[in-house]
Amino acid sequence: MDLAMQVEEQLVNAPPDSGLRRRTTWKYLRRNPKLVVGALMFLGLLAFSFLGPLFVNTDEAAPMSAMPVTAPSREYPFGTDDQGRNLLAVAVVGLPLTLQVGLIAGVVAILIGTILGLTAGYLGGWVDLLIRGICDILLTVPGLVVLITVAASIKGSISVQTMGLVVAALAWMWPARTIRSQVLSLRERAYIQMAKLSGMRTPEIIFREIMPNLLPFLAASFVGSVSAAILASIGLEALGLGPQSEPTLGMTIYWSITYNAVIRGLWWWIVMPIALIIILFLSLFLMSAGLDEIANPRLRKADA
Amino acid sequence: MNLKYVVQRIGLFFVVVWGAATLNFFLPRLAPGDPVRSRLFAMMTQTGFQQSGVEEMVKAYQAKFGLDKPLWQQYLNYLWDTLHFDFGYSLSFFPNRALDLIMRALPWTIGLLTVTTILSFAIGTILGALIAWPRSPKILEWFLAPMLTLAAIPYYLLALILVYVFAFTLKWFPLSGGYQAGTLPQWSWGFVWDVIEHSILPALSIILAAIGSWAIGIRAMMVTTSGEDYMTFAEARGLKDKTIFSRYALRNAMLPQVTALALSLGHVVSGALIVEVVFTYPGVGSLLYNAIQTADYFIIYGVVFMVILTIALATLVVDLLYPLLDPRIRV
Numbered sequence: 363m364d365l366a367m368q369v370e371e372q373l374v375n376a377p378p379d380s381g382l383r384r385r386t387t388w389k390y391l392r393r394n395p396k397l398v399v400g401a402l403m404f405l406g407l408l409a410f411s412f413l414g415p416l417f418v419n420t421d422e423a424a425p426m427s428a429m430p431v432t433a434p435s436r437e438y439p440f441g442t443d444d445q446g447r448n449l450l451a452v453a454v455v456g457l458p459l460t461l462q463v464g465l466i467a468g469v470v471a472i473l474i475g476t477i478l479g480l481t482a483g484y485l486g487g488w489v490d491l492l493i494r495g496i497c498d499i500l501l502t503v504p505g506l507v508v509l510i511t512v513a514a515s516i517k518g519s520i521s522v523q524t525m526g527l528v529v530a531a532l533a534w535m536w537p538a539r540t541i542r543s544q545v546l547s548l549r550e551r552a553y554i555q556m557a558k559l560s561g562m563r564t565p566e567i568i569f570r571e572i573m574p575n576l577l578p579f580l581a582a583s584f585v586g587s588v589s590a591a592i593l594a595s596i597g598l599e600a601l602g603l604g605p606q607s608e609p610t611l612g613m614t615i616y617w618s619i620t621y622n623a624v625i626r627g628l629w630w631w632i633v634m635p636i637a638l639i640i641i642l643f644l645s646l647f648l649m650s651a652g653l654d655e656i657a658n659p660r661l662r663k664a665d666a
Numbered sequence: 667m668n669l670k671y672v673v674q675r676i677g678l679f680f681v682v683v684w685g686a687a688t689l690n691f692f693l694p695r696l697a698p699g700d701p702v703r704s705r706l707f708a709m710m711t712q713t714g715f716q717q718s719g720v721e722e723m724v725k726a727y728q729a730k731f732g733l734d735k736p737l738w739q740q741y742l743n744y745l746w747d748t749l750h751f752d753f754g755y756s757l758s759f760f761p762n763r764a765l766d767l768i769m770r771a772l773p774w775t776i777g778l779l780t781v782t783t784i785l786s787f788a789i790g791t792i793l794g795a796l797i798a799w800p801r802s803p804k805i806l807e808w809f810l811a812p813m814l815t816l817a818a819i820p821y822y823l824l825a826l827i828l829v830y831v832f833a834f835t836l837k838w839f840p841l842s843g844g845y846q847a848g849t850l851p852q853w854s855w856g857f858v859w860d861v862i863e864h865s866i867l868p869a870l871s872i873i874l875a876a877i878g879s880w881a882i883g884i885r886a887m888m889v890t891t892s893g894e895d896y897m898t899f900a901e902a903r904g905l906k907d908k909t910i911f912s913r914y915a916l917r918n919a920m921l922p923q924v925t926a927l928a929l930s931l932g933h934v935v936s937g938a939l940i941v942e943v944v945f946t947y948p949g950v951g952s953l954l955y956n957a958i959q960t961a962d963y964f965i966i967y968g969v970v971f972m973v974i975l976t977i978a979l980a981t982l983v984v985d986l987l988y989p990l991l992d993p994r995i996r997v
Contacts (some may be wrong), residue, residue, distance in 0.1 A: 369785065452751050502682060502981050507973045512862060514966050515693045596820060600940050602958045615823075619943060624829045625841050632830070636823045640815075647818040 397652025403645035407638075414454030417628060422448035423455040423609050434630050441630035442615075444621045449634045452609045458637055459522050459610040460592060466526025467533050467591030472584045474530075476539025476576075480568060482538070483545025494542065497535040503533040506597055513603035520605050525598075531592045537583045537592075544579050548572050582653035589646035596639065611635045611642075672986065679982045686974040691741055707725045707865040740807045753968030758960045764968040767953060772935070772972075775942065775949035778865055779934035782872040789873065790880025795916050797881065798888035801907060810881065817878030822940035825871035829944060832867060844948040868945045872938050883926060887919035894918070925984060932980020936973040958992045977979055 391398050414420075422428050425445035434441040440449035482493040512528050513520065520528075548554060549572075557567050598604055599612025600619065614635040618624070623631040735743075739955070747753070753764040780875055790813075796802045797810055816824060833841045840846075845860045889898065892915060900914045944950030950969055957965035 499678065499682060501687070502978065504933070504973060504977050505684070506939075507936055507970050508686075510954070510958075511693050511967065511970050514963070551825060588892055592818060598939060600820075600822060601943065602953055608675065615826075618826075624834060624944075627834055629830055632826050633782075639823060640819050643818045643820075644815065647814075 394652050394655060395649045396655070400645045400648025400650075400652055404649060407461070407642060407645065411454065411461065413456040415531060418451050418454045419448075420451055420455050422451035424621075431628060440634045441628075441629050442622075443617065443628075445617075447609065449614075449630065450613055452618065453634050453638060456609045456611050456614055457642075459608055460595070460612065460642070462522055463526045463529065463595045463610065464588040464592035466523060467530040467595070468588035470527065470530035470583055471533035471587040471591065472537055472580060473586075474534035474585070475541055477578065478534070478538040479541025480545055480572070483542040484549060484564075484568060484572070490542070493538065498537050500532065500535050501539070503532075505655050506594060508532060509598055510596060510603060513598050518556050520603070522608055522610065523607050525595055525605060526591070529594045529598075533594070537587055540583055541576065541579060544576060545572060548575055578653065580656040582650055582657045585646055585650040585653055587642065589650060592642065592646070611639055675982060675985050679978050682978045683975055686971055686978075687745060688829055690748075690971055691744045693965060695737075696966070737992040748971065753971070754964040756965055757962045758957075764964040767965060768950065768968050768972055771948060771950045771953040774936075774947060775951065776934050778868060778947065778949065779872070779937045780931065782869045782876070783927070783934060783937070785869070786873040786876035787923070787930075790877040791884045791920075791923055794881030794884035795888050795911075795919065798885040798892070799911055799915070800892075803856065813878035813881055815878075816875050817882075819875075820940075821871060821875035821938065822944055824875055825868065827940045828867050840864050842946040868938070868941050868947055870905050871941055880923070880926075884919055884923055884975055887922060888915055891915050891918045925988060928984045928987075929948070929980060932977045932984070935976045
């Protein structure tokens with residue numbers, strides 16, 4: 363997982379001997395099993411979605427391409443749904459779509475959050491007051507419900523990409539708040555003061571001195587945002603406010619609810635999305651807990 | 667607590683509510699498509715209605731809903747209506763007002779969610795405190811991992827599993843609904859029992875999913891209090907273990923939990939929308955779900971506004987009461 367490696371590079375502070383560095387990395391990762399297990403689970407999910415199309419005919423993720431309502435068998439290991447989708451193909455197609463929603467929202471949220479957090483934290487004054495005020499007001503508003511309004515208004519034309527952007531619209535406040543408070547404490551550190559005194563220009567200070575020290579935080583809040591975004595998108599989709607023709611995991615849940623899969627005893631229809639969603643959230647949860655330990659060394663002792 | 671803080675806080679409440687109303691007004695108007703026209707066309711395709719005269723009908727309806735007036739006037743009218751909780755009529759159940767339908771659904775949701783929130787708070791807090799307590803049996807720690815797993819996944823997935831196992835396969839509980847189909851809501855023992863029977867599975871799925879986060883919260887606070895001087899003093903006095911646990915450790919660790927409880931009671935309306943959908947429970951969630959299915963916009967926006975209003979109200983109350991409860995906070 364290269365996210366973890368980037369964080370690691372910052373942490374180890376790069377002594378020139380790469381053998382030593384590798385050893386330290388290894389030692390550190392052994393002390394942080396959460397991050398390792400979470401990353402391995404996530405890699406497994408990525409492998410499933412990238413290698414899956416080589417073994418499974420992804421055309422069968424569309425309706426009426428398989429015999430409807432058949433229990434898992436050798437031909438259809440995950441069974442088929444009411445409209446004749448092969449649920450194994452749906453898993454292969456749907457998992458990356460759901461990941462895509464989360465990644466789009468996570469990247470947008472972190473970008474906006476970083477820009478606002480850096481600006482507010484570093485400049486201070488009325489800019490800080492304004493940005494913090496907006497974040498605080500928006501944080502009291504229940505995200506899912508506002509997203510329902512947005513999604514209901516554009517329901518007919520939602521694609522996976524717009525879904526990501528819709529979710530991102532209310533995902534940047536928390537990163538902005540945490541990054542701001544981190545920048546506030548970084549700003550007062552001695553080396554930043556030294557850089558200022560030695561005549562370094564503001565952009566240079568931000569990118570050469572503050573950003574590298576912010577990376578562990580960015581990584582932790584990125585994983586957190588992705589997880590929150592996927593949670594929100596699956597919630598919207600389960601209510602019927604998702605991409606109507608794309609078999610994301612949330613839409614599969616939605617269809618299984620609308621067609622009363624459980625009441626009709628079609629257990630395999632819900633097992634596939636539920637299992638994938640549980641693995642996905644556990645891996646994101648473990649990764650963000652692990653990254654949090656790197657970003658906040660104080661947590662390491664509290665949890666041991 | 668000074669007056670300036672109170673005024674500022676109440677001001678913020680109105681800003682949030684006004685913002686929610688404004689969002690409800692402008693978002694549908696920014697969206698492509700004309701709801702009146704699309705609604706009429708949908709009705710025509712359903713009933714095989716004549717195509718001629720549609721434009722006149724669109725005009726007539728737009729005049730009826732005030733859509734032919736300039737935007738600022740529509741906006742002011744809208745704010746005025748919202749101030750009176752007038753969200754317009756339901757499109758699918760036409761003579762019914764959106765507000766009446768929401769009011770009919772609210773007691774179900776509030777009842778279910780208040781009970782489950784308090785139960786999961788109580789169970790989670792006691793469990794988490796016991797796990798953090800050094801002298802409690804080690805077996806308790808085995809509860810933590812499954813509880814955390816349940817907290818990490820969306821709660822409605824658990825609901826789907828519970829329906830399949832306990833209602834479909836074992837037939838211990840009814841499959842769906844809030845009460846036996848065909849009976850009329852009334853105040854009788856039979857009916858109350860029926861309602862309880864129908865709400866056990868939805869309640870269980872909400873409680874199981876929520877316990878973990880309550881347990882984690884209190885556990886962290888218990889670890890902090892265990893290092894305090896008064897704990898050492900209580901032990902030195904030779905007090906009974908039980909007394910130290912409940913009177914000294916738990917009591918001092920409770921405050922953040924109580925705040926969180928108050929805040930989550932503010933979320934009772936929106937807390938479990940999708941669980942209601944899974945169980946076709948007759949609350950706000952199912953109302954919203956059906957409104958989304960039938961593009962019943964006035965209900966969607968009405969529900970959204972009511973949810974934001976209740977949450978803003980709860981946050982306001984907590985923020986105003988908190989300084990009174992905890993004298994250490996000076997605002």
